[in-house]
Amino acid sequence: MARDYAARCPVYPMRNAWLVAVAVLLAAQEIGAPKVQVAEELEAYPTESVELSCQFNDGGGLTKLTQVSWIWEPSDGHRDNIAVYHPVYGQSFPNVAFKDRVVFLHNSLENPSIRISNLRMSDAGRYTCEYATYPTGNEQGTTTLIMLSKPKNSANGVTVQAGTKSVVVARCEAADAKPAATIEWLAPVGGNHSTSTTSGPDGTVTVRSEYRLVPTPADNGREVICRVNQKTQKQPWVYPIKLSVEYLPSVSIEGYDHNWYVGRSDATLVCLANANPEPTTITWTAASGPLPETVVVEGNKLTVRKVDDAVNTTFICEVKNRLGSSRNQITTVVIELHFQNPREFIYSLRANMMGEQRL
Numbered sequence: 001m002a003r004d005y006a007a008r009c010p011v012y013p014m015r016n017a018w019l020v021a022v023a024v025l026l027a028a029q030e031i032g033a034p035k036v037q038v039a040e041e042l043e044a045y046p047t048e049s050v051e052l053s054c055q056f057n058d059g060g061g062l063t064k065l066t067q068v069s070w071i072w073e074p075s076d077g078h079r080d081n082i083a084v085y086h087p088v089y090g091q092s093f094p095n096v097a098f099k100d101r102v103v104f105l106h107n108s109l110e111n112p113s114i115r116i117s118n119l120r121m122s123d124a125g126r127y128t129c130e131y132a133t134y135p136t137g138n139e140q141g142t143t144t145l146i147m148l149s150k151p152k153n154s155a156n157g158v159t160v161q162a163g164t165k166s167v168v169v170a171r172c173e174a175a176d177a178k179p180a181a182t183i184e185w186l187a188p189v190g191g192n193h194s195t196s197t198t199s200g201p202d203g204t205v206t207v208r209s210e211y212r213l214v215p216t217p218a219d220n221g222r223e224v225i226c227r228v229n230q231k232t233q234k235q236p237w238v239y240p241i242k243l244s245v246e247y248l249p250s251v252s253i254e255g256y257d258h259n260w261y262v263g264r265s266d267a268t269l270v271c272l273a274n275a276n277p278e279p280t281t282i283t284w285t286a287a288s289g290p291l292p293e294t295v296v297v298e299g300n301k302l303t304v305r306k307v308d309d310a311v312n313t314t315f316i317c318e319v320k321n322r323l324g325s326s327r328n329q330i331t332t333v334v335i336e337l338h339f340q341n342p343r344e345f346i347y348s349l350r351a352n353m354m355g356e357q358r359l
Contacts, residue, residue: 035063036141038129043146044119045232051105052143053113054129064134065109072098074125075203082127085112097122121147121178121202148232149204151177155226155239160215161323162247166191169219170211170241172226180205181230189213189222189243220245220276249275249319251328261335264307269330271300271317279319287314287329309334 037055044050056065070083072095083102084092087109093099098116105113109131116123124147130140151174160167169191174181185193191213198206211224221242228237255269273279282300284291292310296303304311312334318327 035059035139036129036131038141038143041144041146043148045148045150046119046121048119049115049117050119050145051113051115052127052129052145054141055111055113056109056131056139063136063139065131066134067132068109068112069130069132070102070112070114071128071130072123072125073128074122083114085109119147121149121204123147124203147178147203149176149178150232151175151181151207151228151230151237153181153228153237153239155241157241157244159244159246162215162217162219162245164214166212166214168210168212169215169243169245170224170226172209172211172228172239173206174228174230174237175206176200176204177207177230177232178204179231181207181228183207183209184227184229185209185211185224186227187211187224189219189224191224215243215245217245217247217250217274217276219243220247244276246276246323248324249273249279249321249326251317251319251326253315253317253328253330256330256332258333259335260304260307260311260332262307262309265305267304267307267311267332269302269315269317269332271302271319271328273300273319273326275319275321277322279321281320283318283320285316285318287316307334 035057037053037057039053042050042052052070054068054070056063067084067086069081069085071079072082073079080095082093082095082098083104084094085104085107086092091104091107093102101117103115105111105115112129124145126142126144128140128142130138133139153172153174155170155172157170158168160169172183172185174183180197183195191211193209193211195207195209198208200206209226213219223240223242226239226241250273252272253269254272260267271282271284273282284297284302286292291297292304292308292313294305294308294310296305300317302315311332314329314331316327316329318325
């Protein structure tokens, strides 16, 4: 009985119903598909050109096209016709801002694509290709034009004086960019940074960043790096900045070996100074009064031609730069005896002690 029942109930009606459902679905998709085909989004740069494509896909060819218009809608929501094409009356470009910059690429209702030349940042917005048709009414498609702008990058150091307060030592700027850039600092000096943004009337953004620290003489000449990232750059923009920290001279005296004995010739002291800006003057003086006659000064070098009791004093070196002056001093002690090595001193000491015992 089961076989007889199957024979009496074939599956063809079910198959036909499935085919009908597929056909209805495809028809619905065809009806829902946009007739006006445009690019969804385009990107461009100032002074360049961009082509906005537009095509009408009629399918069965039952729609009558009467006119096509390109409508520009900037970010503020205002709508304005920039190009109109009519098969009888020809082309029209009613917007003065786009006159002589927009042209139709084809003299055709079915393909009214346009080119906009000498682009400006203010050209960003939505561009709608809108058809007047019969019997369905208006049909349209919209392209969003995104205007990009490469940042004008710059960076510089700020000369500061060493101190105890945090100050700006470097600046970095990414100007007139779209989209906005980001600024990073790579610095081993332990400071911090602050960033501000300013929006321009054309949609661009300027980003400024300042790097701060409490400057010390050790920071002078150290390097911090500004790095700018932005969509239009193939790679980050990197700029190293050498810090410029000014400070008073730091003075030291070298050359004294604690062996200035009477009769020694050409005993020398050297005055060394670490300063920014560079020292302007180096002056040697003696705490006991005028420099002894046996002393000769050449720049930062003091030479005693022949050691005698007159150089048994304190020598002072004073160094000046634009910020002020600093000094250091050293006391030189003249000894009566000089021994070539410690053994001679010990032998002499023993001989003196033995002589005193004999007495």
